Amino acid sequence: MNFGVIVFPGSNGDHDALHALGEVLGQPTRAIWHRETSLDGIDCVVVPGGFAYGDYLRAGAIARFSPIMGAVERFARAGGPVLGICNGFQVLTEAQLLPGSLLRNAELEFRSQWVRVRVERADTPFTSGLTAGEVLHLPIAHGEGSYFAAPEELARIEANGQVIFRYCDPTGEITPATNFNGSLNHIAGVCNERRNVVGLMPHPERATEAILGGDDGRRILESALSVAGVRV
Amino acid sequence: MSESNSATWLAHVYVTLKTVVNDPQGLAIADGLHTMGYGGVEDVRAGKYLQVRLRAASAEEAQRLAExxxxxxxxxxxxxxxxCVIEPAS
Known part of the structure; x- marks a missing residue:
């Protein structure tokens, strides 16, 4: 499977994603500079973490108008699998490829730590190898990850099953103590209505090898392979 | 986009969080003001203010573009x- 990792000025999770997909998963993987305008030959797009354009104005706001984003939007609207990680999630909400928005963390702190998230749905390209209800151990590193959607939109995405991951405790329970960034309904990741675009604040690409502290993230990335019929 | 008969305008753009959106920054600022002794402060909402200088044929066109x-x-x-508030740029 040919992965494309979008690189904006200020991306810093791009090399982690390139390593995880290219070295750990052993897939042909290409960095795609934001000035490019084509995704020809790409089967799966990853919008990585970082601080694209310095997060100026709003996280993801300026990146969303980068030349490559036209191709990403066409790819997504044609049903191609797109994964937005952390800042990439913010870019995809700004591009309106994903619902809602990500606000400053409730405690105003930048949080860099390992968290647990509960898989809510297995019917997306990035959770097909997972089971609804299971708990993943993943790192987060963000200052603006507090998920927000207007009440009617929140109700709609919940009803549609578009909430894919929620912050939880090690047993999968949703408790106030696990909602460290103030996300509505503990939301850590969502998908679009068509379910081919997924965004999440945790970093699966930083949890693909035991030496890094955990490899649960590898299963998220590997899920994309099974959808495309590719085997590792 | 600029036309020979266009003028330069200054758009003052005020961006504020919707009331349904929690504003931890505003709450922290309000806390600070309370600590300083401004007990009359009831609420603070933090937003953004931008100045955009632009060329447009009329104030209405500048307004439309700024919006x-x-x-x-x-x-x-x-x-x-x-x-957005438009005024002729000096």
């Missing part, structure tokens, strides 16, 4: 409201 820019980039209408 379009706000819709598309300057504000995220999922979480923010905006207001």
């Amino acid at each position: 379009e820019m706000s819709d598309r980039l300057l504000a995220n209408t999922v979480i923010e409201n905006y207001r």
Whole structure:
């Protein structure tokens, strides 16, 4: 499977994603500079973490108008699998490829730590190898990850099953103590209505090898392979 | 986009969080003001203020363009409201 990792000025999770997909998963993987305008030959797009354009104005706001984003939007609207990680999630909400928005963390702190998230749905390209209800151990590193959607939109995405991951405790329970960034309904990741675009604040690409502290993230990335019929 | 008969305008763009959006920054600022002794402070909401100098044929056109820019980039209408005030640029 040919992965494309979008690189904006200020991306810093791009090399982690390139390593995880290219070295750990052993897939042909290409960095795609934001000035490019084509995704020809790409089967799966990853919008990585970082601080694209310095997060100026709003996280993801300026990146969303980068030349490559036209191709990403066409790819997504044609049903191609797109994964937005952390800042990439913010870019995809700004591009309106994903619902809602990500606000400053409730405690105003930048949080860099390992968290647990509960898989809510297995019917997306990035959770097909997972089971609804299971708990993943993943790192987060963000200052603006507090998920927000207007009440009617929140109700709609919940009803549609578009909430894919929620912050939880090690047993999968949703408790106030696990909602460290103030996300509505503990939301850590969502998908679009068509379910081919997924965004999440945790970093699966930083949890693909035991030496890094955990490899649960590898299963998220590997899920994309099974959808495309590719085997590792 | 600029036309020979166009003038330069200054758009003051005020971007504010919608009332349904929690504003931890505003709450922290309010806390600070209370600590300083401003007990009369009831609420603080933090927003953004931008100045956009632009060329347009009329004030109405400048207004339209500033609002379009706000819709598309300057504000995220999922979480923010905006207001544009146009004046001739000096």
